[in-house]
């Protein structure tokens with residue numbers, strides 16, 4: 001018997017046929033705002049409202065958005081196999097119902113994962129260019145990983161299940177967030193912000209985003225702020241420099257407002273079990289390949305053949321180099337192209353124990369590698385593609401170096417134990433995030449995450465990650481800048497700051513060092529203005545989406561895995577015009593409990609302005625618990641009340657002025 005299958009578009013119609021009357025009268029169907037903006041929305045229920053609020057997260061958003069038509073015959077080319085590219089494939093399959101076999105990755109490298117790396121072995125040394133501090137509110141990332149089969153657990157468990165199994169049973173915190181004076185733990189219990197600096201933070205939160213174009217952090221904040229413990233915690237944790245974008249800092253403050261009380265001891269963080277390649281990239285790649293997605297390695301996209309007509313801008317061809325041979329891939333009107341533009345890890349220069357990275361790049365030659373070149377080629381076609389040169393042209397301001405230590409037992413490991421919350425060999429949290437050396441000229445930090453950090457790591461080996469923020473200063477012990485140093489010299493500088501320089505030979509003998517100088521590692525934090533980054537689907541584009549760290553989202557931050565996944569999801573929903581939204585960032589920034597807690601935390605847990613009054617009003621009510629910390633004594637309250645009312649008035653006057 002010959003089985004006939006119905007054309008897919010007909011099938012689609014049948015799916016919704018029982019709903020025709022509703023759909024024909026609908027003002028939402030086919031017109032969903034895929035990228036709603038919570039910073040512009042007045043959240044009200046009105047007779048015409050049918051969609052959730054812009055940042056409403058949760059199960060109601062787990063609907064399957066019915067595609068407007070079938071994309072069965074569409075081919076999809078995804079350029080770049082980082083987490084952004086891989087997430088794009090996932091959402092094309094899950095929500096667009098595009099057959100996985102129609103999806104092809106074009107990846108210039110020999111390996112997938114992009115910036116999410118993790119390689120090496122105990123003999124040559126392991127290497128991770130970065131570690132991954134993560135947050136429970138990575139809504140898009142967890143949305144995806146709840147469906148990706150776990151690396152080490154059997155079906156039906158997912159990467160999210162595996163992640164939670166680890167983190168639910170092993171909380172993260174630090175007992176030595178700061179050190180100084182050659183190895184001494186420094187008090188890290190307070191932020192040390194003056195009232196003026198606290199007010200400056202509040203004023204920044206109140207500012208409109210559009211008023212912050214091209215401003216830097218040091219343009220706005222005082223020296224006392226830049227010298228505070230708060231800024232030491234913040235800039236070392238998120239890798240901000242004083243010359244970076246004030247707008248991005250503001251977005252970070254909103255995005256991670258709920259985490260502020262865990263800033264000093266890092267108790268707000270969660271971490272993967274292994275390095276990010278093994279934890280995330282491997283299971284995701286296996287999942288995609290099991291569905292039929294193809295990955296073409298050694299394939300570089302050089303340019304897009306684009307044409308405009310009255311309907312919009314169309315990609316009609318991909319100009320590529322496959323294993324060194326030029327070729328062109330034709331793109332039809334039903335096909336889609338998704339491109340990762342820009343890169344934080346391109347042009348990485350590597351070194352080892354005996355060699356410093358040989359850096360053959362300066363501002364006159366920067367921005368020529370594939371991701372940047374491609375973005376520049378696009379930008380030359382239309383202003384809707386942004387201004388890549390704003391991000392890749394100042395490598396003194398966008399670079400830093402990281403170092404991976406592969407350590408056999410030594411004096412370094414013994415010293416590390418003093419800073420660790422658990423035995424480094426126990427499999428549990430070790431340092432609980434970075435330890436920053438406050439009197440290091442390079443502003444060096446180091447961390448030992450849960451071990452083993454690689455599945456094949458021998459029991460007696462630890463992997464430690466080190467990085468510094470200042471690339472132009474000589475070390476305190478080694479009179480060279482960090483990029484001029486061999487791995488052994490960087491290790492020497494670290495031993496000096498850990499107070500174990502007298503045992504240096506023992507440490508050098510037992511430690512393999514691999515260094516990685518990244519010219520663009522904080523390029524996405526460079527000061528920017530509206531229009532410098534393109535939208536995910538740039539104006540007029542019909543079959544092209546841009547993803548990754550250099551595209552505009554409404555309120556999300558950059559330098560996270562989450563934001564790359566968000567851009568991927570937006571690209572898919574917009575291009576396919578799915579009846580489904582990507583909710584804006586988690587709304588905790590508007591939660592009064594977190595706002596009050598932030599006010600108190602910024603004031604080093606002393607009562608914030610107006611707290612006494614609020615406590616009085618809420619005492620004995622259902623809402624009493626929204627106030628953070630303990631209640632003061634009755635006497636303190638009475639005297640405090642009058643003082644607070646006056647302070648509140650002054651504060652209000654100040655804000656208004």
Ligand SMILES: Cc1cc2nc3c(=O)[nH]c(=O)nc-3n(C[C@H](O)[C@H](O)[C@H](O)COP(=O)(O)OP(=O)(O)OC[C@H]3O[C@@H](n4cnc5c(N)ncnc54)[C@H](O)[C@@H]3O)c2cc1C
Pocket residue numbers: 079080081082083084085106107108109112113114115116129130131132133134299300301302340342343344345370371372374402521547548549558559560561562564
């Ligand atoms: C040192 C470091 C520390 C970090 N710390 C954290 C952290 O603590 N928490 C957190 O959430 N995130 C962190 N991140 C950020 C996070 O890893 C990145 O945001 C994310 O991995 C970027 O993914 P992506 O897919 O957007 O881009 P990438 O990973 O850069 O991938 C881009 C891919 O595209 C390919 N490509 C580019 N151009 C072309 C072309 N023309 N043709 C073919 N292929 C091309 C590249 O080879 C690459 O594989 C860190 C990153 C680094 C490097």
